[in-house]
Amino acid sequence: xALVVGVLGVGYRLVLTWYTVPASNSDEATFGLAAxxxxxxxxxxxxxxxxxxxxxxxxxxxxxLLAVTGPSWPVLRLPLxxxxxxxxxxxxRLTRRICSPWFAVxxxxxxxxxxxxxxxxxxxxxxxxxxxxxxxxxxxLVVVGLARGTIARRWLAVGLFGLLAGLALWSxxxxxxxLATAGVALLWAVRRELLGWAGALLVAGFAVxxxxxxxxxxxxxxxxxxxxxxxxxxxxxxxxPSWSRRxxxxxxxxVPLATGLCPADGCSGWQxxxxxxxxxxxxxxxxxxxxxxxxxxxxxxxxxPVVHLALVAGAALTLLxxxxxxxxxxxxxxxxxxxxxxxxxxxxxLWPLWSAAVAGRRRTTGAVRRVTGGLAGAALTAxxxTAxxxTxxxxxxxxxxxxxxxxxARRLAAALRDAGLHEVYGEYWTCNRLVFNTAEEVVCGxxxxxxxxxxxxxxxxxxxxARAERPGYVLVADDPAERRLRDLLGAEADAALRAEIGxxxxxxxxxxxxxxx
Numbered sequence: 001x002a003l004v005v006g007v008l009g010v011g012y013r014l015v016l017t018w019y020t021v022p023a024s025n026s027d028e029a030t031f032g033l034a035a036x037x038x039x040x041x042x043x044x045x046x047x048x049x050x051x052x053x054x055x056x057x058x059x060x061x062x063x064x065l066l067a068v069t070g071p072s073w074p075v076l077r078l079p080l081x082x083x084x085x086x087x088x089x090x091x092x093r094l095t096r097r098i099c100s101p102w103f104a105v106x107x108x109x110x111x112x113x114x115x116x117x118x119x120x121x122x123x124x125x126x127x128x129x130x131x132x133x134x135x136x137x138x139x140x141l142v143v144v145g146l147a148r149g150t151i152a153r154r155w156l157a158v159g160l161f162g163l164l165a166g167l168a169l170w171s172x173x174x175x176x177x178x179l180a181t182a183g184v185a186l187l188w189a190v191r192r193e194l195l196g197w198a199g200a201l202l203v204a205g206f207a208v209x210x211x212x213x214x215x216x217x218x219x220x221x222x223x224x225x226x227x228x229x230x231x232x233x234x235x236x237x238x239x240x241p242s243w244s245r246r247x248x249x250x251x252x253x254x255v256p257l258a259t260g261l262c263p264a265d266g267c268s269g270w271q272x273x274x275x276x277x278x279x280x281x282x283x284x285x286x287x288x289x290x291x292x293x294x295x296x297x298x299x300x301x302x303x304x305p306v307v308h309l310a311l312v313a314g315a316a317l318t319l320l321x322x323x324x325x326x327x328x329x330x331x332x333x334x335x336x337x338x339x340x341x342x343x344x345x346x347x348x349x350l351w352p353l354w355s356a357a358v359a360g361r362r363r364t365t366g367a368v369r370r371v372t373g374g375l376a377g378a379a380l381t382a383x384x385x386t387a388x389x390x391t392x393x394x395x396x397x398x399x400x401x402x403x404x405x406x407x408x409a410r411r412l413a414a415a416l417r418d419a420g421l422h423e424v425y426g427e428y429w430t431c432n433r434l435v436f437n438t439a440e441e442v443v444c445g446x447x448x449x450x451x452x453x454x455x456x457x458x459x460x461x462x463x464x465x466a467r468a469e470r471p472g473y474v475l476v477a478d479d480p481a482e483r484r485l486r487d488l489l490g491a492e493a494d495a496a497l498r499a500e501i502g503x504x505x506x507x508x509x510x511x512x513x514x515x516x517x
Contacts, residue, residue, distance in 0.1 A: 005108050019399075026432040048457075050458070052220065052226055053226040053230050055212070092107070099304075135167060139186075142186075143189050155193075165179050166205065240326050251275040252275045253266065255275040264333070315342050318339065350380065356369075360372060408501060417441055421506070423465050425465065426474040428455050450484055451515050492510070
């Protein structure tokens, strides 16, 4: 049954990948451009261009495929689809080993569903999350195998644990809470062995995995190392929103969005119930795990509750870290992606509900337990139904605006190539997607709303534009940047307008205005 459900989940995402749903964007294009540069042997980037804390493992995975096909959104996403399939399999194995077989089927079923927010985090090459969500369950399976004595080559398994931890840390710092709790679980399982060769291999594996990040940070200019960049991102100007507002954004918007219960444009009141229940479920899961630990004997019997506690602690620390950020209050819709790793804790979070529902169905159960079991079963049913409704809403029409946007972006790329425009200025969400769509035949320099230099992730494009005698401008119709350009062009604005494609306008003035000079 789990295999059937998993195949349906992968097939659903394969269809979406083929049609480039969700729509591509310039963040994803930057990973694609890095993959092209790797494939061509031009560069070997450790971090994403202009973002020195996000590892480029996704680009390295896609590079061999793009070397054969050239720029292609579906091909760029194929390695992530494969990672998602592996993630489903690992989550089934882990859940089966620490919980029960039929509960593992339920977990796979919930993970197979996918609203836009969930699918976006799983199949789009926007950094970190797909690969780290494979690493953690594999690390915890190593812990379970070591504790139960089912792994023959124990030293190598510990070394693999370290390698996965290092690669995950390089890929995405969001996974740090789960790496920490998995590390504590490993220490509990084999603490004596870590004093010998197993500990040496653990350190060696971690060093190999994290080596690219360490090397890059050693040669980074002052203030451009990963830790400094992350501190700059975490610093916010102005007053910090209150804890109540941040918790509201984290629980009532972030958790339902990250778990696939809402459309990407926000949660309705009835879809927010799981966010309210989430802290209570974490607490219940921790209590159940502690009780199970005390009732069990030996490492093999107790490793299940230990892994449960690791998953609960990982979710709690992730949620707390997110709630500390002002973005949880000021932009919960745009930043719910930072909670996507909570899916790792789904087995632990839902296990108390499943246990209560199963206990309530026994004939010897008292009235109180039957009522509790009925409520737990209703909660699981409501969760599945809400996730299914969000998936159906997306699959039956929620993707349409993105398809229109994607079509317009490709029409724009074709029009510029046909017109012979090879250097253009544009806004951030236009530029790198345009460059990827044209295989760098067209390069784009990013401008801000006032036509000052914007966020140019690849400086070489900007410098090429600086040398161009007559670059064009590709701007979103009626946006501040387009209005500013028309003001600068004055009476020549209409004559400089060459095309209007979807929501874009293409200008090619005889004398290009560059107000920053």
